[in-house]
Amino acid sequence: MPVTMKQNDMIRIAVQKSGRLSEKSTALLRQCGIHFSNGSNKLKTQASNFPLEVLYLRDDDIPQYVHEGVADLGIVGENVVKEKQRHLDILEPLGFGKCRISLAVRNEAQYSGLTWLNGRRIATSYPVLLSTYLKDNDVQAEIEEITGSVEIAPGIGLADAICDIVSTGSTLLSNGLKEVEVIDNSEAILIATPAPSEAKSLLIEQLLFRIRSVQTAGRNKYILLNAPNDAVAQITSILPGMRSPTVIPLAEEGWSSMHSVVSEDRFWSVIEKLRNAGAEGILVCPIEKMIV
Numbered sequence: 570m571p572v573t574m575k576q577n578d579m580i581r582i583a584v585q586k587s588g589r590l591s592e593k594s595t596a597l598l599r600q601c602g603i604h605f606s607n608g609s610n611k612l613k614t615q616a617s618n619f620p621l622e623v624l625y626l627r628d629d630d631i632p633q634y635v636h637e638g639v640a641d642l643g644i645v646g647e648n649v650v651k652e653k654q655r656h657l658d659i660l661e662p663l664g665f666g667k668c669r670i671s672l673a674v675r676n677e678a679q680y681s682g683l684t685w686l687n688g689r690r691i692a693t694s695y696p697v698l699l700s701t702y703l704k705d706n707d708v709q710a711e712i713e714e715i716t717g718s719v720e721i722a723p724g725i726g727l728a729d730a731i732c733d734i735v736s737t738g739s740t741l742l743s744n745g746l747k748e749v750e751v752i753d754n755s756e757a758i759l760i761a762t763p764a765p766s767e768a769k770s771l772l773i774e775q776l777l778f779r780i781r782s783v784q785t786a787g788r789n790k791y792i793l794l795n796a797p798n799d800a801v802a803q804i805t806s807i808l809p810g811m812r813s814p815t816v817i818p819l820a821e822e823g824w825s826s827m828h829s830v831v832s833e834d835r836f837w838s839v840i841e842k843l844r845n846a847g848a849e850g851i852l853v854c855p856i857e858k859m860i861v
């Protein structure tokens with residue numbers, strides 16, 4: 570039976586109100602063509618051109634809101650989802666907010682491997698992630714749960730080691746600490762409530778389709794080049810493309826213009842090969858949306 574949408578059917582997405590993921594989360598929704606005002610001094614805003622409400626929350630609360638169905642979707646760090654242990658559907662990794670969760674000790678420590686941690690104290694805001702890791706690796710250490718400024722704990726004698734988020738490593742460096750083990754990697758992810766209604770599922774699918782189109786576009790570039798006709802076959806074999814490249818004759822006899830799509834990962838190696846095969850006037854453009 571077809572699902573009928575009622576006028577007031579709507580979904581809610583929870584994003585971080587203010588912090589490392591806020592800007593990129595709202596930017597992603599805007600790239601999906603959704604218009605809404607920003608969350609300054611507001612708990613929620615309603616989109617004007619899609620049946621979506623945006624809730625602005627602390628990141629730690631997002632898994633619970635989505636688990637309970639108060640929000641249907643959420644954008645949050647994978648580390649927070651794992652720590653909160655809520656039953657949620659993970660729909661999509663989003664490619665931003667990348668970091669690792671690592672163990673670090675004082676620079677002077679003679680760290681010799683995981684056994685060094687036996688009988689020692691480790692400060693962290695991620696007790697669940699850490700205790701799972703210690704258990705898996707058969708390490709008996711004491712966990713000191715603290716909520717902020719974990720990196721100062723070894724310096725003030727509160728702990729022998731810390732388990733915290735690291736991205737550039739400069740916070741560890743400036744606190745006289747060295748990273749000794751990476752226990753997990755994380756990035757922002759799109760989560761969903763496990764059992765949405767049928768009408769909501771439809772809206773979630775529509776939004777997910779847009780998000781995937783934006784994500785795919787971001788990972789690819791549109792490439793245009795000129796080539797002598799006798800190089801077209803070889804260049805076609807180099808260009809991966811969505812199907813095969815578009816080939817259009819140039820006004821100049823014996824030359825063609827070729828258009829295709831290249832993934833960001835393969836981009837530089839492909840460009841090199843194209844030049845060697847005789848490609849000229851190579852233009853590379855960003856893609857706004859890509860539907861595969």
Ligand code: PRT
Nearest residue numbers: 588589627628629646666667668734735736737738739740
């Ligand atoms: O107020 P609210 O509770 O919503 O925010 P928050 O302060 O708890 O989180 P926030 O905004 O700091 O981080 C949100 C999410 O961003 C985290 O859950 C991670 O998934 C992700 N993320 C990515 C990071 C970092 N990179 C990061 N570098 N979260 C925190 N940090 C901190 C880290 O705790 C340490 O203090 O940055 C410092 C280390 O950075 P480097 O670059 O010096 O290594």
Ligand code: ZN
Nearest residue numbers: 627628629630
């Ligand atoms: Zn938080």
